[in-house]
Amino acid sequence: PFALFFFVAFAVSNRGSVIARRKIVGSIVLIFTLTSLIQLLEGYNDKMKYFDYYIQSSKNYNGGGLVGGTLVSILCPLFGTIASVIILIVMLLLCFIFITGKALLTLMREKGEQKLNDHRQMRDSYAKEFKQLDMEDETYGEERRKPRIVNLQKQATEKVKSFFDESEDEDDLHDEIDDGPVNFLEELKRRGKDKKQNQKKEVVEEPISMFEMTEIKSDQNDGLNSEINFSPSEDMLKEVNSIYEDELNRKFGQNEDVNEVENNTSYEVKSIKPLNANVELYKDDVSKETKDQNMKEDSKIKDGTTDSSFDSSPHVAEENHDNKVNSKEVKAASVTEDVLTVDQKLELQKKYEFPPIDLLGKPKANQRGMTDKDLKETAMKLQKTLESFGVRVTITNISCGPAVTRYELQPEQGVKVSKITGLADDIKLNLAAADVRIEAPIPGKAAVGIEVPNKENSAVMLRELLESKEFNSHPSDIAFAVGKDIGGQAVVTDIAKMPHLLIAGATGSGKSVCINTLIMSILYKANPADVRLIMVDPKVVELSVYNGIPHLLIPVVTDPKKASAALNWAVMEMTDRYKKFAEYGVRDLKGYNEKVAEIEHLNDPAFTKLPQIIIIVDELADLMMVAPGEVEDAICRLAQMARAAGLHLIIATQRPSVNVITGLIKANVPSRIAFSVSSAIDSRTILDGAGAEKLLGKGDMLFFPSGYPKPVRVQGAFVSDKEVSAVVDFLKSQDHQVTYNEEINDKIKNAQVSSAAGGASGGNDRDEYFLEAGKFIIEKDKASIGMLQRVYKIGFNRAARIMEQLSDAGVVGPEEGTKPRKILMSMEEFEQYVDEYV
Structure with a gap:
């Protein structure tokens, strides 16, 4: 009964499924085969009939019952007991394959291949x-073949051996040195060697190499020290000094400079200490010629491997050595300071350490998405709703995203797409959804997409995107982790290919979080030497938290007047960069930096690597109110030309009206991101099409970069203020000496002062049509605003302002209702007024 209930319930829940039907048949055959095997274990009796098996099993509670006994009664007479068992086992395996859907041989083959690969x-x-061990052995052998002598700091026994007894390898080395001039140290070694061989005709061990050095036991030292300790004689001192003088005379000649060389180099041997004393020889370079001729010996002395027991005035040598090192450091520091620029200071500071990913929060583990059952129920309900209105469709695919699920429908032949889009409100009613967006058709597919909000939204955390393969493998330094699309895939774009971005949306729709996501993506991806930021925040509270990070070129700009000056500086920087590109014969920033890298070793401050600069404006509407002309002109110039120069604009506004996002700005900023807006008119202002008014808010966006035929719906990443503060505090704690570019600050201040002065004087200046309008009115002997509009093709406001200026100057009288104004000046009087006051 339990099996029967299970089969019926499984068949009902998977009605119409061929796979479910196949699994049910396989399960039934499996049960029959098991009962037959159980009956065979009880033994086969050819005298029992079919029904006798059932009676025996019901009484004794064993055996295979009616079905098992029937199969045994059929198989055993035909094939025998053993063959029947084999047949039943094969049937069991086939049933398992039918139920699980996995071939046994394929599984065994996969396991075998896995073992083989391991x-x-x-x-x-x-x-x-x-192979690595063989290479190490070869390196070890090469080191063994190099003639090395024990350090002076080692045991006195080994020092004496290495000093007076040379191996065959050292003899070969001296033969090579004999081809050139020989200095007094080499001559001294040879004479000492000959003397030692004459005194003692014993076989001495070879010098110990650096790899064979071991501690010599005390008993061995005691036995050898008695043989090798000796006191030097005065004859030997004279001999050494004569060799040294001959060497200097041969190289420099006999003149007064020899004494100076002797004093400076401190080569004269004053005394000879016992050989078991720990001494260290300092040797300075006499000249470039001496250095070139004695290269091998100098290298030995610097490494501390030259064996000598002489103390050549160590105090004087130490002092000369320290003075030489200090002088080199001073020269290097002075050269570095001469060629140091603002951009190069970052390279000399502490290396930039990227923030750890642990500073960002993980996604919640208990987030519940849409289950398969919910998706199927919604799809069936959607299909029935459309059929009730006479639209027959087939659901071809379901894409479940973090906040929205898209159902792809393929209408039957003859169904108009406009008929489906006209049923949006009816679909919203039947599905009880907050809002429904219909994409008809989906770009690249012969289907209509209906986007329905999920019952429970799952937040997309920034950490998920930064850990994704798409972000980590992205080659650009200014990669931007946007969010996740409807299919749940990470969306990562390159700001350099946008190349400028316009972000618009109502308050609370996720616009500021999107800007924070963009900035955090750059902080986790780019080095401050490669990417710099300029932030303009008229709202003061949004971006001021980033003050102090090493990526900032200047402090966050909060004054709207200063913001327009910063944009004007960006225009000047763009023109300067294009002049440098023309000088080098390159087309863009990448080619220029490649050229600079070729001459980087020259340390020329005029040619340094130029970073990419991203200008982020958080509230464009406020800037357009304060200085509309300057801001719009600067934005348009940057948007038209700044891409190749490595400057990129990110503009955000919460008021997507026509006077804020003008036609010029829209034409020059190709990439847009639209968050939830209040009306379709605002959506058309941003995207040139409707759709943004149906967004859900909280990061739900329409992403429309340049090159896309239609906007893509994306759930933006979320980063909290706490996470932003943690990353900024980490960057500040790296002890970077964040020095803002004072030249840029000065230029911005000067531009601000000049613009303020221009604005103050601009209030007293007349309109450029003032003189022409005055002469025209006097000649016509008639003054009206409408006439000025028609003649000069200007607007009413400007014509009225010109008329007021003429009235203030006394050219025309005050207004008299609807009557034209009176002319108060003649042409001569007007020209005299112009000469005196204009």
Whole structure:
């Protein structure tokens, strides 16, 4: 009964499924085969009839019952007991394959291939290890072949051996040195060697190499020290000094400079200490010629491997050595300071350390998305709703995203797309959805997409995107982790290919979070030497938290008047960069930096690597109110030309009206992001089409970069203020000496002062049509605003302002209702007024 209930319930829940039908048949055959095997275990009796098996099993509670006994009665007479068992086992395996849908041989083959691959990887790893060991052995052998002598700091016994007894390898080395001039140290070694061989005709061990050095036991030292300790004689001192003088005379000649060389180099041997004393020889370079001729010996002395027991006035040598090192440091510091620029200071500071990903919050583990059951129920309800209105469709695909699920429908032949889009309100009613967006048709597909909000939204955390493969493998330094699309895939774009971005949306729709996501993506991806930021925040509270990070070119600009000056500086920087590009014969910033990298070793401050600059404006509407002309002109110039120069604009506004996002700005900023707006008119202002008014808010956006045929719906990433503060505090704690570019600050201040002065004087200046309008009115002997509009093709406001200026100057009288104004000046009087006051 339990099996029967299970089969019926499974069949009802998977009605129409061929796979479910196949699994049910396989399960029934499996049960029958098991009962037959159980009956065979009880033994086969050829005298029992079919019904006798049922009676026996019901009484004794064993055996296979009616079905098992029937199959045994059929198989055993035909094939025998053993063959029947084999047949039943094969049937069991086939039933398992039908139920699980996995072939047994395929599974065994996969396991075998996996074992084989593991064996191959293990063999390759062993081969690599053996190869590495062979290379180390070769390196070890080469080091063994190099003639090395024990350090002076080691045991006195080994020092004496290495000093007086040279191996065959050292003899070969001296033969090579004999081809050139020989200095007094080499001559001294040879004479000492000959003397020692004459005194003692014993075989001495070879000098110990650096790899063979071991601690000599005390008993061995005691036995050898008695043989090698000796006191030098005065004859030997004279001999050494004569060799040294001959060497200097041969190289420099006999003149007064020899004494100076002797004093400076401190080469004269004053005394000879016992050989078991720990001494250290300092030797300065006499000249470039001496350095070139004695290269091998100098290298030995610097490494501390030259064996000598002489103390050549160590105090004087130490002092000269320290003075030489200090002088080199001073020269290097002075050269560095001469060629140091603002951009190069970052390279000399502490290396930029990227913020750890642990500073960002993980996504919640208990987030519930749409289950398969919910998706199927909504799809069936959607299909029935459309059929009730006479639209027959087939649901081809379902894409479940973080906040929205898209159902792809393929209408039957002859169904108009406009008929489906006209049923949006009816679909919203039947599905009880907050809002429904219909994309008809989906770009690149022969289907209509209906986007329905999920019952429960799942937040997209910024950490998910920064850890994704798309972001980590992105080659650009200014990659932007936008969010996740309807299919749940990470969306990462390159700001350099946008190349400018316009972000618009109502208050609370997620606009500021999107800007924070963009900035955080750059902080986790780019080095301050490669990417710099200029932030304009008229609202003061949004971007001021980023003050102090090393990526900032200047502090966050909060004054709207200063913001227009910052945009004008960006225009000047763009023109300067294009002049440098023309000088180098390159087309863009990438080519220029490649050229600069070729001459980087010259340390020329005029040619340094130029970073990419991203200008972020958080509230464009406020800037357009304060200085509409300057801001619009600067934005348009940057948007038209700044891409190749490496300058990119990110403009955000919460008031997407026509006087804020003008036609010029829209024409020059190709990439847009639209968040939830209040009306379709605002959506058309941003995207040139409707759709943004149906967004849900809280990061739900329409992403429309340049190159896309239609906007893509994306759920934006979320980053909290706490996470932003944690990352900024980490960057500030790196002890970077964040020095803003004072030249830029000065230029912005000067531009601000000049613009303020221009604005103050501009209030007293007349309109450019003032003189022409005055002469025209006097000649016509008639003064009206409408006439000025028609003649000069200007607007009413400007014509009225010109008329007021003429009235203030006394050219025309005050207004008299609807009557034209009186002319108060003649042409001569007007020209006299112009000469005196204009």
